[in-house]
Amino acid sequence: MSRRERTVPAPLLVPAGLAVLFLVLPLLGLVLRAPWSAIGPTLAEPEVGQALRLSLVSATLATVLSLLLGVPLAWVLARSRVRGRSVLRALVTVPLVLPPVVGGVALFLVLGRQGIVGRWLFEQFDVTIPFTTTAVVIAETFVAMPFLVISVEGALRAADTRFEDVAATLGADRWTTFRKVTLPLVAPGVAAGAVLCWARALGEFGATITFAGNFPGTTQTMPLAVYLALQRDPEAAIVLSLLLLVVSLATLLLLRDRWLGRVAP
């Protein structure tokens, strides 16, 4: 009987197999077509190192920014009794479904030199945001933060609020309770959200190229470099893609062992 339960019905098995092929084949193609002899020289180019460094730094900054702002937002969405909370949740998750290019245009309209906030920043502080590294971080944060918020909110909803009651009866005010009890309890969810957020920021293309442009050294992140290289020198594009693939996989594996693997005691 147990053998029978384990067999997968054909109508599920065939599409499932196709899905695996569909997801794995392109990555395999990338590896198979890798111009191994060109890897060394391509990676040695200073622009590649620049783009990689910029990508890692901006994705990390975007993740830090998302943690600082997104975790409190997730708490408000999960725990507070603010009116119109469901509308708020819908609004902050719009960037999840919004085409990133549209996000970039929207950011430009607000933070550009003629934008509502951008003009004020320029006139008051002589600060211009578009086409700077700051713009890269902002664009990536805009696109990636909802991933973190959704993940942390889910973890907060799943967490047992009775632990927070216990903390209160032990003399902890709400802020202490949040720091000492709530946050440690949802740490795995925060970590998972941060990884998702970081990966999304690392791969950001549309909003970045629209809002920050494509300037080597200041705003040209790896995905932009890959796109540019594909038109000029396909072999270099493959090498850069492989590099991004390796960085993403390495991060995922590393964090899985360090953080995500330690979820349950």
Add this chain to the structure above:
Amino acid sequence: MTLDASIALRLGSLDLVVDLTVADGDVLAVLGPNGAGKSTLLRVLAGLLRPDGGTVTVDGATWDDGATHLPPHRRPLGVVFQDSLLFPHLSVGDNVAFGLRTRGVRKAPARAAAAAWLARVGLDGLGDRRPAELSGGQAQRAALARALVGDPALLLLDEPLSALDARTRLTVRAELRRHLAEFGGSTVLVTHDPVDAMALADRVLVVEHGRVVQAGTPDEVNRRPRTDYVARLVGLSLLPGTGDGRSVRLDGGGVVAVGEETAGPVFAAVRPESVALYLARPEGSPRNVWPARLAGATPHGTTVRCELAGEVPLVADVTATAFAELGLVPGADVWATVKASEVAVYAR
């Protein structure tokens, strides 16, 4: 440290109105069925819920009234919940020290106090363990230490033993009894287990549907239950009626002969072991003989508890041997007899 509370609260379908007083060093058990409002009452006392009306004062200090609501973290209290709810991310020792740390005690003295309390509850040297590495009984002991370490004015116990298996419950109950005897503040124990109430409490408050239906010492509640719920808990058949000399006319029909003079509205209470069952109407003339139908039978150790349906609803305990010899099956017609002297009668 006396607790005085008079609480009114509507929450969903629950309408809670309870007055209670617990003297210094006393233990009050709040006994009632699920959904009676016991845990809600406890949450109000802890400050986790704000009552719609009424007051909560401890030792003369107002914790709740129409104007003030002292938040839970400012109340000097300790709470033990049904599932120990030890913080899974902290060691057992840090769990116990938690309340001291939040109240400003430095790390070293807090650790030392926690270790001393762990020793007191029999968990000496287990402070470095993770809560997941403790057994259910150990976790509940640690939770008790965590609640008592700050020397609270009020100790609240929410079904502290009900998550434990039967054997562990016995030992933890005995230990809890010892710790409660040493504890100087007021204790409120919420439970649906009459054994907890009888073993641990000085006074018992029976709450049903958000109202106090009986208050008294454990012995009073045990011997003279005032509602069907309590009667069933303590294993009595409760028959409300009107006293008339040496008999009681039951509200549900029928008459019970009793051993003493009685008048006015009374309860007649019958112990299951006082009820004898026969297949034919017994010879001689015991004064209480009723025809009945066996509605259900459940084995209880060496006896069988028989639910009887009829004009006078009773519960009878017969030995397993007698049950077999009589050839009883559910639906069987039987005669039930009770000696008049075996019927307890008290005013309603």
